[in-house]
Amino acid sequence: DAKTTQPPSMDCAEGRAANLPCNHSTISGNEYVYWYRQIHSQGPQYIIHGLKNNETNEMASLIITEDRKSSTLILPHATLRDTAVYYCIVRDGGSQGNLIFGKGTKLSVKP
Amino acid sequence: NAGVTQTPKFRVLKTGQSMTLLCAQDMNHEYMYWYRQDPGMGLRLIHYSVGEGTTAKGEVPDGYNVSRLKKQNFLLGLESAAPSQTSVYFCASSYSMGSGRGFNQPQHFGDGTRLSIL
Numbered sequence: 001d002a003k004t005t006q007p008p009s010m011d012c013a014e015g016r017a018a019n020l021p022c023n024h025s026t027i028s029g030n031e032y033v034y035w036y037r038q039i040h041s042q043g044p045q046y047i048i049h050g051l052k053n054n055e056t057n058e059m060a061s062l063i064i065t066e067d068r069k070s071s072t073l074i075l076p077h078a079t080l081r082d083t084a085v086y087y088c089i090v091r092d093g094g095s096q097g098n099l100i101f102g103k104g105t106k107l108s109v110k111p
Numbered sequence: 112n113a114g115v116t117q118t119p120k121f122r123v124l125k126t127g128q129s130m131t132l133l134c135a136q137d138m139n140h141e142y143m144y145w146y147r148q149d150p151g152m153g154l155r156l157i158h159y160s161v162g163e164g165t166t167a168k169g170e171v172p173d174g175y176n177v178s179r180l181k182k183q184n185f186l187l188g189l190e191s192a193a194p195s196q197t198s199v200y201f202c203a204s205s206y207s208m209g210s211g212r213g214f215n216q217p218q219h220f221g222d223g224t225r226l227s228i229l
Contacts, residue, residue, distance in 0.1 A: 034217065043115075043201050043220030044154070087153070099218060101153030 003027070004088045009106040012082075018075040020105050022088030025069045030092045033064060034099065035073045037084040044087070044101070047073065078109045113137050117202050117221035124192045124228045132187040132224050134202030141207030143185040144169075144218065145177060147198040154201060160185055161207070192228045200224045 005023040012018040024033065034049040048055055048062045050071075055062045061074040075082055087104040115136045124130060134143065141162050146154040146169075156169030160179040174196060176188045185204075189196060203218040 041223075043203075043222045044218075046217035046219060049217060099154070099156075103153065 003031075003090045003100070004102055006086075006088055006102065006105045008103065009108070011108050011110055012075075012078045014080060014109055014111050015077055018073075018078040018082065018107060018109070020073040020075075020086050020088075020107065021070065022072070023070045024088070024090045027068050027090050028092070031090045032092075033062065033068075033071050034089040034091060035060070035062065036087045036089065036099070036101070037082075038087070038104070039081075039084040047086075078107075080109050080111065083107060083109045115202055115204055115219055115221035117200075117224050119224060120222070121225045122227070124189075124226065126192060126194060126228060128192050128228075129188070129190050130192065131189075132200055132202075132226075134185045134187070134204075134221060135183055136185075136202075136204040136219070137183065138204060138206070138219065139182070140204035140219075141182070142205045142216075142218075143179065144203040144205075145175070145185065145187045146201045146203065147171065147196075148201060148223075149198050157187065157200075194228050196226065197228045198226060200226060 032049050032051050035047040036044040038044045048060050050062045063072045085104040085106050087101050089099050118133045144159040145157040148154045155171050157175050158177040160166045163182045166177045178186045201223045203220045205218045206216040
């Protein structure tokens with residue numbers, strides 16, 4: 001089972017920031033937080049990941065709370081092409097095997 | 112800039128037929144994975160490989176076989192297809208940091224193979 005909780009859906013106006021929350025209250029010290037997204041009928045796309053510190057790349061920012069029990073993915077200027085299902089995943093960095101994708105958040109960016 | 116390429120993109124099989132799905136990556140990644148995704152569900156791991164010549168079972172391995180004869184290729188075989196194997200199959204690869212480390216590295220996915228078994 002997924003170790004994360006995400007809202008099933010969110011809307012965002014085009015050009016505005018999209019803030020996608022994720023709860024992972026049982027996260028352990030070795031587990032990273034990953035974000036992927038899946039645009040309809042395509043393969044999942046890696047966005048960003050982090051352990052403790054906030055992270056930023058060309059796609060998004062990841063804000064992790066100090067107690068690491070929740071995080072927020074920020075898309076600073078959402079476009080229509082950002083409409084997708086966003087998955088928050090926690091995973092032990094030293095473990096083999098799969099990423100456990102839950103149901104994710106369906107983000108709809110509207111004009 | 113190919114990344115992970117899956118062939119074929121679509122296929123329809125009859126029950127009992129066999130086939131092989133091919134995954135190729137050009138990023139020199141050590142780790143490769145096969146997942147399946149069913150409607151309304153997340154991805155589930157079928158098999159994975161940590162290097163050339165090695166494979167391991169994932170969450171749902173029954174009815175599938177895999178081979179990793181070359182580092183850049185990971186093949187998924189269905190020996191006797193069943194309707195329950197109708198699904199979208201995704202291949203992924205990731206970088207290794209060596210010495211078994213590196214599973215924290217992000218996985219890069221192909222665009223999937225849509226397989227229907229009648």
